[in-house]
Amino acid sequence: MFILFALLTLAGAVALTFQRNLVVAGLCLVLSFMGVAGLFLLLANPVAAALQIIVYSGAIVVLLLFVIMLLNEHQEEPAQRSRPLQRWLSALLLAGLAAGAVRLVTGSAALRGLEGVPVPAAMNLDRLGQALFSDHLLAFEVVGLLLLAAMVGAVALVKRDL
Amino acid sequence: MTSLHSILSGGLQGYILVSLLLFLTGLGAVLGRRSILVQFMGVELMLNAANVALLAFARFRGGDAQGTVFYLFIIAVAACEAAVGLALVVGLYRHRQSTDTDRADALKQ
Numbered sequence: 097m098f099i100l101f102a103l104l105t106l107a108g109a110v111a112l113t114f115q116r117n118l119v120v121a122g123l124c125l126v127l128s129f130m131g132v133a134g135l136f137l138l139l140a141n142p143v144a145a146a147l148q149i150i151v152y153s154g155a156i157v158v159l160l161l162f163v164i165m166l167l168n169e170h171q172e173e174p175a176q177r178s179r180p181l182q183r184w185l186s187a188l189l190l191a192g193l194a195a196g197a198v199r200l201v202t203g204s205a206a207l208r209g210l211e212g213v214p215v216p217a218a219m220n221l222d223r224l225g226q227a228l229f230s231d232h233l234l235a236f237e238v239v240g241l242l243l244l245a246a247m248v249g250a251v252a253l254v255k256r257d258l
Numbered sequence: 259m260t261s262l263h264s265i266l267s268g269g270l271q272g273y274i275l276v277s278l279l280l281f282l283t284g285l286g287a288v289l290g291r292r293s294i295l296v297q298f299m300g301v302e303l304m305l306n307a308a309n310v311a312l313l314a315f316a317r318f319r320g321g322d323a324q325g326t327v328f329y330l331f332i333i334a335v336a337a338c339e340a341a342v343g344l345a346l347v348v349g350l351y352r353h354r355q356s357t358d359t360d361r362a363d364a365l366k367q
Contacts, residue, residue, distance in 0.1 A: 097268070098266075098267065098268030098272060099266060099268075102272070102276045105276060105280060106276065106279055106280065106283065109279075109280055109283035109284065109287075109303050110283055112283075112287060112296070112299055112300075112303070113283055113286050113287045113290065113291070113296075113300075118293060118295055118296065121295075121296055121299060122299070125299050125302065125303070128280075128303065128306070129306065132280075132306050132309070132310060135273065135276065135310055136310075136313055138268060139273070139313050139314060139316075139317040140317055140321060141313055141316075141317065141325075141326060143326055144309075144313055144326055144329050147329070147330065147333060148309075148333075151333045151336075151337060152302070152306070152333070152336075155337065155340075156302065156336070156337065156340045159340060159341070159344055160295070160298070160299070160340070160344065163295070163344045163347060163348060164295055166348070167347075167348070167351050167357060169293070169295070169351075169356075169357045172291065172292055172293045172296070172358070173292075173356065173358050175292065175360065176360055176361075177360070183290070186286075186289040186290060187290075189289075190282055190285060190286050190289070193282060193285075194278070194279070194282050197278045197282075198275065198278065201271055201274050201275055201278065202265070202271060202275075204271075207270055207271050207274065208271070210270050210318045210319065211269045211270055211271075211318075213317075213318050213319070213320065215317075215321075216317065216320055216321025217321060219321065219323065219326050223323045224323055224326050224327065224330075226323070227323035227324060227326075227327050228327050228330065231324075231327075232327055232331075235331060239331055239334045239335070242334065242335065242338055243334060243337065243338060245338075246337075246338035246339075246341050246342050247341065249341075249342050249345070250341040250342050250344075250345040251345075253342070253345035253346060253348075253349050254345045254348050254349065256352075
Protein backbone atom coordinates (compact mmCIF):
# COMPACT_ATOMS: atom_id res chain seq x y z
CA MET A 97 0.00 0.00 0.00
CA PHE A 98 2.84 2.39 0.88
CA ILE A 99 4.41 1.88 -2.55
CA LEU A 100 1.08 2.51 -4.27
CA PHE A 101 0.42 5.84 -2.51
CA ALA A 102 4.05 6.96 -2.77
CA LEU A 103 4.04 6.31 -6.53
CA LEU A 104 0.65 8.08 -6.89
CA THR A 105 2.06 11.14 -5.10
CA LEU A 106 5.28 11.31 -7.09
CA ALA A 107 3.62 10.48 -10.43
CA GLY A 108 1.14 13.33 -9.93
CA ALA A 109 3.96 15.72 -9.06
CA VAL A 110 6.13 14.73 -12.05
CA ALA A 111 3.15 14.86 -14.45
CA LEU A 112 2.38 18.37 -13.15
CA THR A 113 5.94 19.50 -13.86
CA PHE A 114 5.88 18.31 -17.47
CA GLN A 115 2.25 19.07 -18.33
CA ARG A 116 1.64 21.77 -20.96
CA ASN A 117 -2.08 22.27 -20.29
CA LEU A 118 -2.65 24.14 -17.02
CA VAL A 119 -6.08 22.62 -16.29
CA VAL A 120 -4.64 19.11 -16.63
CA ALA A 121 -1.73 20.21 -14.41
CA GLY A 122 -4.29 21.22 -11.76
CA LEU A 123 -5.87 17.77 -11.98
CA CYS A 124 -2.40 16.17 -11.60
CA LEU A 125 -2.07 18.25 -8.43
CA VAL A 126 -5.31 16.65 -7.13
CA LEU A 127 -3.82 13.20 -7.87
CA SER A 128 -0.71 14.09 -5.90
CA PHE A 129 -2.74 15.43 -2.94
CA MET A 130 -4.83 12.22 -2.93
CA GLY A 131 -1.62 10.20 -2.73
CA VAL A 132 -0.46 12.34 0.22
CA ALA A 133 -3.84 11.76 1.92
CA GLY A 134 -3.32 8.00 1.47
CA LEU A 135 0.12 8.30 3.07
CA PHE A 136 -1.49 10.09 6.03
CA LEU A 137 -3.97 7.18 6.39
CA LEU A 138 -1.04 4.74 6.50
CA LEU A 139 0.52 6.95 9.20
CA ALA A 140 -2.50 6.14 11.44
CA ASN A 141 -3.85 9.68 11.00
CA PRO A 142 -7.30 9.65 9.32
CA VAL A 143 -8.04 13.18 10.62
CA ALA A 144 -5.12 14.61 8.66
CA ALA A 145 -6.13 12.59 5.59
CA ALA A 146 -9.68 14.01 5.70
CA LEU A 147 -8.35 17.55 6.21
CA GLN A 148 -5.94 17.07 3.30
CA ILE A 149 -8.74 16.05 0.94
CA ILE A 150 -11.16 18.78 2.12
CA VAL A 151 -8.74 21.71 2.25
CA TYR A 152 -6.19 20.91 -0.47
CA SER A 153 -8.01 18.77 -3.04
CA GLY A 154 -11.24 20.60 -2.30
CA ALA A 155 -10.77 24.26 -1.53
CA ILE A 156 -7.30 25.20 -2.79
CA VAL A 157 -7.38 23.29 -6.10
CA VAL A 158 -10.91 24.51 -6.89
CA LEU A 159 -9.77 28.10 -6.26
CA LEU A 160 -6.71 27.50 -8.47
CA LEU A 161 -8.82 26.03 -11.30
CA PHE A 162 -11.24 28.98 -11.05
CA VAL A 163 -8.31 31.39 -11.47
CA ILE A 164 -6.89 29.40 -14.42
CA MET A 165 -10.25 29.45 -16.19
CA LEU A 166 -10.96 33.08 -15.24
CA LEU A 167 -7.67 34.27 -16.74
CA ASN A 168 -8.17 32.02 -19.80
CA GLU A 169 -4.51 30.99 -19.72
CA HIS A 170 -4.80 27.31 -20.52
CA GLN A 171 -1.41 27.01 -22.20
CA GLU A 172 1.97 28.33 -21.24
CA GLU A 173 2.98 30.87 -23.87
CA PRO A 174 6.14 30.15 -25.87
CA ALA A 175 9.40 31.43 -24.37
CA GLN A 176 10.69 34.84 -25.45
CA ARG A 177 14.28 33.73 -24.93
CA SER A 178 15.69 30.28 -24.39
CA ARG A 179 17.92 30.24 -21.35
CA PRO A 180 20.06 27.11 -21.67
CA LEU A 181 22.54 28.08 -18.93
CA GLN A 182 19.85 28.63 -16.27
CA ARG A 183 18.08 25.44 -17.36
CA TRP A 184 21.24 23.35 -16.96
CA LEU A 185 22.15 25.03 -13.68
CA SER A 186 18.74 24.30 -12.15
CA ALA A 187 18.85 20.69 -13.38
CA LEU A 188 22.32 20.34 -11.88
CA LEU A 189 21.18 21.89 -8.58
CA LEU A 190 18.18 19.53 -8.38
CA ALA A 191 20.29 16.46 -9.19
CA GLY A 192 22.93 17.44 -6.62
CA LEU A 193 20.32 18.09 -3.92
CA ALA A 194 18.54 14.81 -4.70
CA ALA A 195 21.74 12.74 -4.60
CA GLY A 196 22.99 14.34 -1.39
CA ALA A 197 19.63 14.08 0.40
CA VAL A 198 19.04 10.46 -0.60
CA ARG A 199 22.51 9.50 0.62
CA LEU A 200 21.93 11.34 3.89
CA VAL A 201 18.54 9.70 4.53
CA THR A 202 19.53 6.14 3.64
CA GLY A 203 22.73 6.38 5.66
CA SER A 204 21.26 7.99 8.77
CA ALA A 205 21.54 5.86 11.91
CA ALA A 206 19.16 8.16 13.84
CA LEU A 207 16.33 7.58 11.36
CA ARG A 208 16.95 3.82 11.43
CA GLY A 209 16.77 3.91 15.24
CA LEU A 210 13.14 5.08 15.07
CA GLU A 211 12.07 2.25 12.73
CA GLY A 212 10.83 -0.30 15.27
CA VAL A 213 8.09 1.86 16.81
CA PRO A 214 4.74 -0.01 16.80
CA VAL A 215 1.74 1.60 15.06
CA PRO A 216 0.12 3.98 17.60
CA ALA A 217 -3.64 4.26 18.15
CA ALA A 218 -5.26 6.09 15.21
CA MET A 219 -5.66 9.83 15.70
CA ASN A 220 -9.27 10.87 16.33
CA LEU A 221 -11.06 14.20 16.65
CA ASP A 222 -11.45 13.66 20.39
CA ARG A 223 -7.72 13.68 21.09
CA LEU A 224 -7.08 16.42 18.53
CA GLY A 225 -9.73 18.67 20.08
CA GLN A 226 -8.38 18.11 23.58
CA ALA A 227 -4.87 19.12 22.51
CA LEU A 228 -6.12 22.02 20.35
CA PHE A 229 -8.39 23.68 22.91
CA SER A 230 -6.35 23.06 26.05
CA ASP A 231 -2.73 23.70 25.00
CA HIS A 232 -3.08 25.76 21.82
CA LEU A 233 -6.16 27.90 22.37
CA LEU A 234 -4.38 31.23 21.78
CA ALA A 235 -2.75 29.97 18.56
CA PHE A 236 -6.15 28.73 17.39
CA GLU A 237 -7.69 32.17 17.87
CA VAL A 238 -4.74 33.83 16.13
CA VAL A 239 -5.22 31.50 13.14
CA GLY A 240 -8.86 32.57 12.96
CA LEU A 241 -7.75 36.20 12.87
CA LEU A 242 -5.14 35.38 10.21
CA LEU A 243 -7.81 33.78 8.00
CA LEU A 244 -9.96 36.90 8.34
CA ALA A 245 -6.99 39.15 7.48
CA ALA A 246 -6.15 37.00 4.44
CA MET A 247 -9.75 37.17 3.23
CA VAL A 248 -9.86 40.95 3.54
CA GLY A 249 -6.43 41.21 1.90
CA ALA A 250 -7.45 39.04 -1.05
CA VAL A 251 -10.59 41.11 -1.65
CA ALA A 252 -8.58 44.37 -1.38
CA LEU A 253 -5.98 43.09 -3.87
CA VAL A 254 -8.47 41.94 -6.48
CA LYS A 255 -10.91 44.84 -6.26
CA ARG A 256 -10.18 47.41 -8.93
CA ASP A 257 -11.05 50.64 -7.13
CA LEU A 258 -11.54 50.34 -3.41
CA MET B 259 19.63 -4.61 2.15
CA THR B 260 17.53 -4.28 5.31
CA SER B 261 17.48 -0.55 4.68
CA LEU B 262 15.97 -1.05 1.21
CA HIS B 263 13.39 -3.45 2.62
CA SER B 264 12.40 -0.94 5.32
CA ILE B 265 12.04 1.84 2.73
CA LEU B 266 9.83 -0.27 0.44
CA SER B 267 7.60 -1.53 3.26
CA GLY B 268 6.81 1.94 4.59
CA GLY B 269 9.39 2.60 7.30
CA LEU B 270 10.32 6.10 8.42
CA GLN B 271 13.08 6.32 5.81
CA GLY B 272 10.55 5.55 3.07
CA TYR B 273 8.31 8.44 4.13
CA ILE B 274 11.25 10.85 4.41
CA LEU B 275 12.42 9.80 0.93
CA VAL B 276 8.95 10.38 -0.56
CA SER B 277 8.87 13.76 1.18
CA LEU B 278 12.28 14.70 -0.22
CA LEU B 279 11.43 13.66 -3.76
CA LEU B 280 8.11 15.52 -3.58
CA PHE B 281 9.94 18.64 -2.40
CA LEU B 282 12.49 18.39 -5.21
CA THR B 283 9.76 17.88 -7.84
CA GLY B 284 8.02 21.00 -6.53
CA LEU B 285 11.31 22.89 -6.66
CA GLY B 286 11.76 21.66 -10.24
CA ALA B 287 8.32 23.01 -11.16
CA VAL B 288 9.17 26.41 -9.63
CA LEU B 289 12.58 26.60 -11.31
CA GLY B 290 11.77 25.05 -14.67
CA ARG B 291 8.39 26.43 -15.63
CA ARG B 292 7.50 29.97 -16.67
CA SER B 293 3.77 30.09 -15.89
CA ILE B 294 3.25 31.59 -12.44
CA LEU B 295 0.28 29.27 -11.87
CA VAL B 296 2.44 26.15 -12.28
CA GLN B 297 5.02 27.73 -10.00
CA PHE B 298 2.25 28.23 -7.43
CA MET B 299 1.38 24.52 -7.74
CA GLY B 300 5.07 23.72 -7.17
CA VAL B 301 5.03 25.76 -3.95
CA GLU B 302 1.97 23.80 -2.79
CA LEU B 303 3.81 20.54 -3.51
CA MET B 304 6.79 21.69 -1.41
CA LEU B 305 4.45 22.59 1.45
CA ASN B 306 2.88 19.13 1.24
CA ALA B 307 6.31 17.51 1.35
CA ALA B 308 6.95 19.29 4.65
CA ASN B 309 3.60 18.02 5.97
CA VAL B 310 4.45 14.42 5.03
CA ALA B 311 7.75 14.67 6.91
CA LEU B 312 6.06 16.28 9.96
CA LEU B 313 3.35 13.64 10.28
CA ALA B 314 5.79 10.79 9.58
CA PHE B 315 7.97 11.94 12.48
CA ALA B 316 4.85 12.40 14.67
CA ARG B 317 3.79 8.79 14.01
CA PHE B 318 7.23 7.26 14.51
CA ARG B 319 7.73 9.11 17.78
CA GLY B 320 4.60 7.64 19.36
CA GLY B 321 1.60 9.22 17.62
CA ASP B 322 1.31 12.40 19.71
CA ALA B 323 -1.61 14.76 19.00
CA GLN B 324 0.76 17.77 18.76
CA GLY B 325 1.86 16.78 15.25
CA THR B 326 -1.72 16.88 13.97
CA VAL B 327 -2.35 20.21 15.77
CA PHE B 328 0.63 21.72 13.96
CA TYR B 329 -0.58 20.20 10.68
CA LEU B 330 -3.91 21.96 11.27
CA PHE B 331 -2.14 25.31 11.72
CA ILE B 332 0.02 24.70 8.64
CA ILE B 333 -2.97 24.09 6.37
CA ALA B 334 -4.73 27.17 7.79
CA VAL B 335 -1.70 29.27 6.84
CA ALA B 336 -1.52 27.47 3.47
CA ALA B 337 -5.15 28.40 2.78
CA CYS B 338 -4.33 32.07 3.54
CA GLU B 339 -1.29 31.86 1.29
CA ALA B 340 -3.36 30.36 -1.54
CA ALA B 341 -6.03 33.08 -1.31
CA VAL B 342 -3.54 35.98 -1.19
CA GLY B 343 -1.23 34.37 -3.78
CA LEU B 344 -4.01 33.86 -6.30
CA ALA B 345 -5.23 37.42 -5.71
CA LEU B 346 -1.69 38.58 -6.55
CA VAL B 347 -1.72 36.44 -9.72
CA VAL B 348 -4.98 38.07 -10.81
CA GLY B 349 -3.48 41.50 -10.07
CA LEU B 350 -0.35 40.68 -12.07
CA TYR B 351 -2.48 39.49 -14.98
CA ARG B 352 -4.37 42.80 -14.97
CA HIS B 353 -1.10 44.72 -15.23
CA ARG B 354 0.74 42.58 -17.81
CA GLN B 355 -2.02 40.62 -19.61
CA SER B 356 0.06 37.48 -19.03
CA THR B 357 0.88 34.92 -16.36
CA ASP B 358 4.38 34.39 -17.77
CA THR B 359 6.98 35.28 -15.13
CA ASP B 360 9.53 36.23 -17.81
CA ARG B 361 7.29 39.17 -18.71
CA ALA B 362 7.20 40.33 -15.07
CA ASP B 363 10.93 40.89 -14.64
CA ALA B 364 10.70 44.64 -13.99
CA LEU B 365 9.06 46.34 -11.03
CA LYS B 366 7.73 49.14 -13.21
CA GLN B 367 6.18 48.87 -16.64
